[in-house]
Amino acid sequence: MSTIREAPEPKISPYLQFLYGLFNFLLLGVMIFSFLSVGGFTKFPGVHISNTVDSPLAQPELHKVPQGLTPGGARDQGKTWHTPDRFPQCSMDVCFNYSRCDDMEELLVYQYDMENSPSWFFKDAWKRSRYYTIDPEKACVFLVTVDMRLENGPLLKSLPHWNNGLNHIVVSIADTWVSTQASAGSNSIDMASTMTSITHQSTYRAGFDISVPVPQRKFYPSLQRLKALDKKYFLTFKGTRYLQDPGVGGFRSNPILRKMHNGDDIIVATTCKQAKLNGVSLRQPEVEAECEKDQLIYNEFKFDDLMNSTFGLIPAGRGPSSFRLLEVLSAGTIPVVISDNFVLPFDSLIEWRRCLFVFPTSQMQRIVPTLRSLNRKEIELRREYCLFIYRKFFVDDDKIVETTAMALEARFFGVIPKLIPKVPLPPRHLNLEQPLPKSL
Numbered sequence: 001m002s003t004i005r006e007a008p009e010p011k012i013s014p015y016l017q018f019l020y021g022l023f024n025f026l027l028l029g030v031m032i033f034s035f036l037s038v039g040g041f042t043k044f045p046g047v048h049i050s051n052t053v054d055s056p057l058a059q060p061e062l063h064k065v066p067q068g069l070t071p072g073g074a075r076d077q078g079k080t081w082h083t084p085d086r087f088p089q090c091s092m093d094v095c096f097n098y099s100r101c102d103d104m105e106e107l108l109v110y111q112y113d114m115e116n117s118p119s120w121f122f123k124d125a126w127k128r129s130r131y132y133t134i135d136p137e138k139a140c141v142f143l144v145t146v147d148m149r150l151e152n153g154p155l156l157k158s159l160p161h162w163n164n165g166l167n168h169i170v171v172s173i174a175d176t177w178v179s180t181q182a183s184a185g186s187n188s189i190d191m192a193s194t195m196t197s198i199t200h201q202s203t204y205r206a207g208f209d210i211s212v213p214v215p216q217r218k219f220y221p222s223l224q225r226l227k228a229l230d231k232k233y234f235l236t237f238k239g240t241r242y243l244q245d246p247g248v249g250g251f252r253s254n255p256i257l258r259k260m261h262n263g264d265d266i267i268v269a270t271t272c273k274q275a276k277l278n279g280v281s282l283r284q285p286e287v288e289a290e291c292e293k294d295q296l297i298y299n300e301f302k303f304d305d306l307m308n309s310t311f312g313l314i315p316a317g318r319g320p321s322s323f324r325l326l327e328v329l330s331a332g333t334i335p336v337v338i339s340d341n342f343v344l345p346f347d348s349l350i351e352w353r354r355c356l357f358v359f360p361t362s363q364m365q366r367i368v369p370t371l372r373s374l375n376r377k378e379i380e381l382r383r384e385y386c387l388f389i390y391r392k393f394f395v396d397d398d399k400i401v402e403t404t405a406m407a408l409e410a411r412f413f414g415v416i417p418k419l420i421p422k423v424p425l426p427p428r429h430l431n432l433e434q435p436l437p438k439s440l
């Protein structure tokens, strides 16, 4: 017996039928209009959309970057981190062998054990997790870390189970190998997917690549129980000011960012010390003068005290991601990310828009007005959602590994029944039935 009952046929008045017809007519018009305008937009000279891969496991084609939109060109226009799309065109249907994962009780991951690979959660926490296998024959996916050590020429192709990168995941945390070194030639990642903390929207292959966080170095659990507006400050940041070009965090020298500081409930404390130590020339004398002024503010405020804040600024550093993201979350503080072209960690699992804000570096003047416009309830809901995210997905290395496994399982969309991820649901008062505040 079916438990689903059909709804009774509704009676529709001729007037409503007329309105319905009119609505459809208008909708069709809108669709034709948007189709035409989108069609015009996509006719980019030089872009060749290839759909010729017919064998499911054929060697994928490389993306072609249209002329004039090269990363150098983008950087010239002050845009940052638009690295070239050098990854092969890949998705689960083309670049993954599902058969390897059949009959699995658990997602089994083999990790190439390389010396010097970073000991962060990808090494130790994986090994003690239930997803770890030492038997490559049993593995569904293979992890290979490429950080640092392999900067000068990774030997991906010579890995014993590489098989054109099939079912492989190239892992790079707090390092730029994948975005700067991986290329079409001998450095190609072939059919492998990437798992990086520096994940660019312009190279990210949704449903295939995974964005992971950089692990936190400091923890602030004692601040978690304070309600959002019971915190000491409204918005804070303390950190290094880069003086280099925009691509390496130079926007932190932008007066708009520094002038958010009001000495009262908004504290922006930066130091140029590191830049000076590194021998970076302070091109303009007025920049140097500002450095001295900023240093006084920097000395006045303690880092840990500034974590007692409703909102925490997270300006991108030398890459688009930051250690600060998890640190700010751990304080029950709402992150305000300033970054371009950045894929937030585990974006396929986590509803970040219910928690934090992301501002492009070109829109920093909007930060304070936006935050000041939020009402008390909205802010508190965001804080609670952020804390939910932190506790369920990031609270320690083991949790991050669980979340990474979940993100891997989410790529299957249930194709393999036992690998359906058990994604934690937010508490009832934070769940989806709750009407969204207008700003979400």
Ligand SMILES: *[C@@H]1O[C@H](CO)[C@@H](O)[C@H](O)[C@H]1NC(C)=O
Binding pocket: 057, 097, 099, 100, 163, 166
């Ligand atoms: C896919 O995996 C199955 C099971 O491990 C294996 O028999 C097959 O050869 C694999 N195919 C490719 C192209 O590697």
Ligand SMILES: *[C@@H]1O[C@H](CO)[C@@H](O)[C@H](O)[C@H]1NC(C)=O
Binding pocket: 222, 223, 226, 230, 231, 232, 308
């Ligand atoms: C955070 O700030 C609030 C408000 O000023 C204060 O009551 C609380 O003691 C502070 N907490 C810590 C751990 O500093």
